[in-house]
Amino acid sequence: MADAPKLSHTSALMLQAIAAGHVYGYTVMEVTGLPSGTVYPALRRMERDRLIRSQWERQSIADAEQRPPRKYYKLTRAGEKTLETSRERYPLLAKLVAAVEVDGA
Amino acid sequence: MNGTWLQYTTLRVASLLVPSEQRAEWIEEWRSELWYIPQCRATIFCVGAFRDAFWMRRNHCVPLTRTRIHLESPLSCLALLTALAVLSVFIAFHMLAPRRTPVSPPVSPLIAPDLAGICFGVLMLSCLLLPAALWVWRPPASRYSVSWSSALRRGIFLVLKIALLQSMVLCGAVVYILPEPRGAFTGIAGAAAAVLALRWVIIDQQRRCPMCLRLLTSPIIIGTPSRTFLEWYGTESICPHGHGLLHTSEISSSYSGPQWLSLGDSWSVLFAKGAGRHL
Numbered sequence: 251m252a253d254a255p256k257l258s259h260t261s262a263l264m265l266q267a268i269a270a271g272h273v274y275g276y277t278v279m280e281v282t283g284l285p286s287g288t289v290y291p292a293l294r295r296m297e298r299d300r301l302i303r304s305q306w307e308r309q310s311i312a313d314a315e316q317r318p319p320r321k322y323y324k325l326t327r328a329g330e331k332t333l334e335t336s337r338e339r340y341p342l343l344a345k346l347v348a349a350v351e352v353d354g355a
Numbered sequence: 356m357n358g359t360w361l362q363y364t365t366l367r368v369a370s371l372l373v374p375s376e377q378r379a380e381w382i383e384e385w386r387s388e389l390w391y392i393p394q395c396r397a398t399i400f401c402v403g404a405f406r407d408a409f410w411m412r413r414n415h416c417v418p419l420t421r422t423r424i425h426l427e428s429p430l431s432c433l434a435l436l437t438a439l440a441v442l443s444v445f446i447a448f449h450m451l452a453p454r455r456t457p458v459s460p461p462v463s464p465l466i467a468p469d470l471a472g473i474c475f476g477v478l479m480l481s482c483l484l485l486p487a488a489l490w491v492w493r494p495p496a497s498r499y500s501v502s503w504s505s506a507l508r509r510g511i512f513l514v515l516k517i518a519l520l521q522s523m524v525l526c527g528a529v530v531y532i533l534p535e536p537r538g539a540f541t542g543i544a545g546a547a548a549a550v551l552a553l554r555w556v557i558i559d560q561q562r563r564c565p566m567c568l569r570l571l572t573s574p575i576i577i578g579t580p581s582r583t584f585l586e587w588y589g590t591e592s593i594c595p596h597g598h599g600l601l602h603t604s605e606i607s608s609s610y611s612g613p614q615w616l617s618l619g620d621s622w623s624v625l626f627a628k629g630a631g632r633h634l
Contacts, residue, residue, distance in 0.1 A: 274391075275388050276388050276392060276400075285399070286399075286401075287402070287404075287405070287406035288403070289403075290404075290406075291407050291410035294410060295414075298414065318386070318390050319387060320391075321384050321388075
């Protein structure tokens with residue numbers, strides 16, 4: 251575990267949000283409260299580091315719901331391991347995202 | 356309507372920062388996300404696109420083969436210098452041609468002696484740099500000697516580079532000094548440019564393999580500047596065809612010149628494929 255990348259609190263929070271099912275850039279913004287100028291570069295940086303991977307949803311799904319297709323993000327195996335490490339480092343991480351979800355609901 | 360126009364324009368302007376091959380997908384992602392943003396927050400959302408675009412620009416890896424002029428091969432280096440020399444001769448003749456018309460003031464009596472003077476000046480300038488050139492020509496302290504054919508080829512390559520450069524310097528001098536003599540600043544600037552160009556020829560010669568004359572690649576720094584008392588500190592470069600390694604000391608001294616270490620045939624397996632580009 252010593253060679254696992256050390257994430258900042260912001261990146262760990264975003265990883266936690268994606269792991270909790272907020273797989274779009276804007277939903278990550280909403281859950282974490284971070285601005286777009288922080289979230290999107292961080293998503294690209296984590297994708298470059300192979301912690302997450304992105305994929306465009308199918309056009310047929312978007313057409314059926316009459317909206318543009320979105321790009322969604324998923325954790326990779328390395329991302330899941332890194333998130334586990336980050337949870338040890340930031341114990342309140344899971345509670346923080348959960349609390350935001352409760353407040354949002 | 357106006358808000359939408361402003362947001363799309365903001366995204367379009369920000370997309371100019373994104374590398375062209377990634378621009379279409381980048382702007383598509385931002386536009387699709389914008390569709391879900393409430394109108395009151397959309398403009399702030401789009402302003403964040405600039406930071407994302409900056410990140411894309413900063414972390415964009417451009418393949419070296421697309422941007423660098425290929426000077427690795429000696430033939431390509433000579434071809435580039437020849438093309439520049441031909442271009443400079445063409446420009447010199449083109450700029451001097453109108454002076455032969457009857458309308459122009461008679462200057463022909465001045466051309467021959469001035470031309471000879473300029474040639475003499477260029478030759479004198481070359482003589483001033485001769486010691487540095489000879490220092491390059493000096494065979495490096497090596498554990499293995501370089502064959503006479505390689506040394507001859509290296510010398511011819513150096514002479515050809517200097518000769519092509521001299522023609523460019525001469526054409527520049529003819530164009531900028533002969534038609535209407537300029538001030539001292541022009542002469543000094545021209546001389547400085549000539550010195551820098553000759554300096555490039557010397558440095559380029561130093562960075563080439565003495566056997567195949569290709570540019571050495573993959574430079575790595577060995578040692579640390581703070582421990583130079585008992586340890587060597589410098590750069591090690593490798594021939595892309597595996598002929599050897601060049602050790603260049605970062606601190607010039609009379610006893611530590613460039614060290615060329617030839618690699619034997621047992622190393623050829625490492626360089627058999629890709630000619631060292633994938634090292």
